[in-house]
Amino acid sequence: MKKFTFICICAMILGTAGFRVEADDVWSKIALYIPNRFMDALDIVTVSVGVGPVIRAEVHATRALAFGVGAGAEVMAVKGCNRQYGVCREAGYDLSFAMFNKVCLTRDGESRLVEPFVIDEDGFPLPGERLYEFYHGARDYWELGGSLALGIAGTLAIHPIEIADFITGIFFIDLKDDDITGEDL
Secondary structure (H helix, E strand, O other), rough: HHHHHHHHHHHHHHHHHHHHHHHHHHHHHHHHHHHHHHHHHHOEEEEEEEEEEEEEEEEEOOOOEEEEEEEEEEEEEEEEEEEEEEEEEEEEEEEEEOEEEEEEEEEEOOOOOOOOOOEEEEEEOOOOOOOOOOOOOOOOOOOOOEEEEEEEEEEEEOOOHHHHHHHHOOOOOOOOOOOOOOOOO
């Protein structure tokens, strides 16, 4: 009798529409598990390569602690934070010594997947600014990286938050809310 009651309760639960939605979400997470972990792994590193009248040498451990100087304009191919992919123009200058920054930089996105921005900072950059917005910001405040340029420019950065997103994603926790879902398809 206990088994029969248990089977009836399970059948009633499976028959409700609300459970089907949750089941579809679970199946979607399982089906898209490998592509989402692959995308999370790609998000860990960002790279850009550019060309133009530019000179720059800079290294930073977060945007709050940077050392370097640079000026000029460049056209660059970007694989940026928050899944920005494409081509853009960047022009201006930056001067950074520890926590003291003077930055006047403009990015015009030539592709719709590259977020344009204008930075006019003098002093300490704050992580709460729209530019550094956690989910959709054009730059990652917490990145570790640097750039070098003399006519040909290159930038490389690692994102600790994306590392955490990758690790928690293994356990189906999406910190950055950037996993592909069944609804996206």
